[in-house]
Amino acid sequence: MKGAEARTSTAWCSGTLIAPDKFLTAAHCIAKDPRPDQYRIFLHSAGFISVKTIDWQKDLYRFPKADIAVLTLAAPVLRITLESILGEERPIHGTLGTIVGFGRTGGFNEDYGVKREGFIETAPCRETQSDIPLVCWNFSAEVQNGTIRSNTCNADSGGPLFVYEVTGGRQLRKIAGVTSGGSADDCLLGDQSYDVDVVEYAKWISETAQLVGEPAPAGPGPALVTERDVVGQTSTLTQARPEISYPFQVREGIGTLLVAMNGDDNGRGRNNFDLYVIQVSEGTDRVVCSEEGSGQFGFCRLDDPAPRNHFCEITVKTRRSSSRNPLNASNNAPRRRFRKFRR
Incomplete structure (x- = not known):
């Protein structure tokens, strides 16, 4: 993600976590602006993570030769399977x-x-x-x-x-x-x-x-398993249907609840997605986490959540009211201008 603030950052490039605090990506994603504070990593199971340092082979890099970079994150990502x-x-x-x-x-x-x-x-x-x-x-x-x-x-x-x-x-x-x-x-x-x-x-x-042997996830608990620990939904929002809710139940013994949102955008801030996690108790609804403001990504973390019914609500506003494009709520970049970047 490109941007100084997490919520206003936009999709820029992709990459892979190869160590708890190391992220592999392309050099052309960062070469023109190698300031670490201008980038964020977004992971569905960890949220927004700041970048501490950026390494690439500056002397060797001539796109597409040596088009590779390693980002060191400000903090290790816990319980994520590494590649x-x-x-x-x-x-x-x-x-x-x-x-x-x-x-x-x-x-x-x-x-x-x-x-x-x-x-x-x-x-x-x-x-x-x-x-x-x-x-x-x-x-x-x-x-x-x-x-x-x-x-x-x-x-x-x-x-x-x-x-x-x-x-x-x-x-x-x-x-x-x-x-x-x-x-x-x-x-x-x-x-x-x-x-x-x-x-x-x-x-x-x-x-x-600093890769040594087979990669192992950091943290005290086992790595998260998608089939066991993650429930995902994908929907299409439109001007006629600008919001959607997903009900779910928090069971006894759940120590941490993570809710991630990412929606598509045109690279120029057309869509503004908001995320709300709402707890239902005795017929009343209470917002226990919200991610508002401009942006296409959102993340909520709730420690020791109450074991009862919840639902997450996603809303979207578009700056182009005449747009006919559907808005996907579910990972912006400038157009590829020269030398055929995939950025």
Whole structure:
């Protein structure tokens, strides 16, 4: 996220947590403005986190070469499963992978800020990039061999390309690429996208992030498991339907309740999402947490919440009252202007 304040910051790039206080992203996301206090990390299970320092290979970086950066966070993130980088044996052409990011969906869509993932198959890079360590794929068909193919676009920069390897009878996913750019401004069919080859920079990443052995989550408790600990909802808000409520029950023994919100925006502050967590008790409603003001992200943390019914309410206002675009409540960035950034 880009901005000096958490609530007014906007979606800027994507990235991956590789250590409790280390976040892997693309260098072009921060190179023009490397001030740490201008960036925030937003995680659904941790909220807003300030950035303390930024490292990238300043002398080597020439987009897309060495388009990789490590952000050190102001505080470690607790109980979050960390991702491993691929250290050797870069993916061969034809390798299937998963891409993840908070960018827009391409074409004329301006829907930055919602987390999406999809599937790709690696392919040879173009001859003009043959001397740059990249992992490439062609977005040549929306469905191939029965699988829906995907692509990256603006604000997906820095996000991961995962591949899978079998070690000791277990299938492990590793970060093989960091989203960098593409050949087409609209990110649609005919685009060739490219990621930084993580294997090429694995030594620098490991030394900078002080990675030792398999990553382990920080904190006294076990890592959060999405299937067990997280309930998510996605809805579409419109001018005719500017708010929505999600009821839920807090059970006995719940020590901490975390509620995260992120909605899409056009990169220029069109949408203003507000989040309210409301406790229902004896027929009365009481707001126990609110995130108001301009912004597309919100986060509430409640320690020792009362074991009773609650609901969270999300409202949205748009600055363009004539807009026909739906407003998704569910991970802004400038348009890709030159050199085909995916920022």
